Amino acid sequence: MNGKVSSAAKPAIVLLSGGLDSMVVAGLAREQDYAVHALTIDYQQRHRVELAAASRIAAHLGVAEHITLPLDLSQFGGSALTADIDVPKDGVEEGAIPITYVPARNTIFLSLCLGLAEARGARDIFIGVNALDYSGYPDCRPDFIHSFEATANLATKAGVEGRGFTIHTPLIDMTKADIAAQAARLKLDSAMSWSCYDPASDGRACGRCDSCRLRKKGFAEAGLTDGTDYAA
Amino acid sequence: MNGKVSSAAKPAIVLLSGGLDSMVVAGLAREQDYAVHALTIDYQQRHRVELAAASRIAAHLGVAEHITLPLDLSQFGGSALTADIDVPKDGVEEGAIPITYVPARNTIFLSLCLGLAEARGARDIFIGVNALDYSGYPDCRPDFIHSFEATANLATKAGVEGRGFTIHTPLIDMTKADIAAQAARLKLDSAMSWSCYDPASDGRACGRCDSCRLRKKGFAEAGLTDGTDYAA
DSSP: OOSOOOTTSOEEEEEOOSSHHHHHHHHHHHHTTOEEEEEEEEOOOTTTHHHHHHHHHHHHHTOSEEEEEEOOGGGTOOSTTTSSOOOOOSOOOTTSOOTTOOTTHHHHHHHHHHHHHHHHTOOEEEOOOOSSSSOOOGGGSHHHHHHHHHHHHHHSHHHHTTOOOEEEOTTTTOOHHHHHHHHHHTTOOGGGOOOOSSOOTTSSBOSOSHHHHHHHHHHHHHTOOOOOOBOO | OOSOOOTTOOEEEEEOOSSHHHHHHHHHHHHTTOEEEEEEEEOOOTTTHHHHHHHHHHHHHTOSEEEEEEOOGGGTOOSTTTSSOOOOOSOOOTTSOOTTOOTTHHHHHHHHHHHHHHHHTOOEEEOOOOSSSSOOOGGGSHHHHHHHHHHHHHHSHHHHTTOOOEEEOTTTTOOHHHHHHHHHHTTOOGGGOOOOSSOOTTSSBOSOSHHHHHHHHHHHHHTOOOOOOBOO
């Protein structure tokens, strides 16, 4: 996994937040011998500490390129991750879209991946969405991904010219336990990644937000040790 | 047109580049009594002078909000507008997608409009694409717009909850002459807007890039005077 990227490798764009899911996706893309162009968005998220995690992961995997792109979504607000709204700590609510949903986030981020892909001559885009053990965000569902892919192929010069794009979602049917197991199989240290939405003042993961709860549950179910240092 | 926005007005997002087309679209949205939330993207475009035009137009129309959002697409490159590539000056080539195409630009910009719309409780998004007298960009065609709208309604909390989004393209079937005539009808001074991709060193519009050529042709066909100061 740490080897050099061959110059003949096909380029792929990987949306790399720095979380467990995107770390595993980047590892899977490298395992498939893609030259990984990792894109991380600095959207003034409450948990900007994940940007450092993205850099650690990119360096560990020996990616071909890692862009951290500033995009100040706090000017829009409308989410506990980008505005002054408390992050819920009382457990994952079934069936509801939580206040940590960021309006149109994955549409915006996939669009940026699409622009980078076309500019780099890549036809493959990887994103770590999963439809099980997730937070109920609409832009993590397969229907959305399929629709975005169709739009991408109408939107672009490459798409119109018949060299279409594929949005890869290797985690879509995995549980968090499956994803934790994949990280272990790929020898990716879980401590490199960051999931917590609302880090404690001492820098540790809060352990109580939806993202921490889902992560803890996944590692527990997989019978694996999570390298995260939790405050609770 | 300069009147105050009524507090009961429905909010709409208008993608405002500062060009003639987006100026007319913003004027049409105001004429329809929308409270206009104008979004301008500072993407390190070669013709960043258009940002000042967007601010002039927003002030003239008395918009409810004007956000100029920095997004450095020069990190991606791949276009004469965002990389060190010459802007063609020899005329509009029929049937080809020109080098001034910015990879996935309208997908990225509409996604940002979508995020702002959802955050502001708006369901209407206006964009000044037109499929006649345009530069041959794939992301200006009706097929793309329809597909994006469908994706938007799968991507978002509002869409999933049945309060879907409409992408308005009032210029889609207009020629540049029609658009110039609309600007005159709406009493929008054409000199407020900026179209040139590659301003001359003295700050005037070059008069020879595709965007200048299409604009000049439109005003000439409409029998109207263009307030632009052209170098050639």
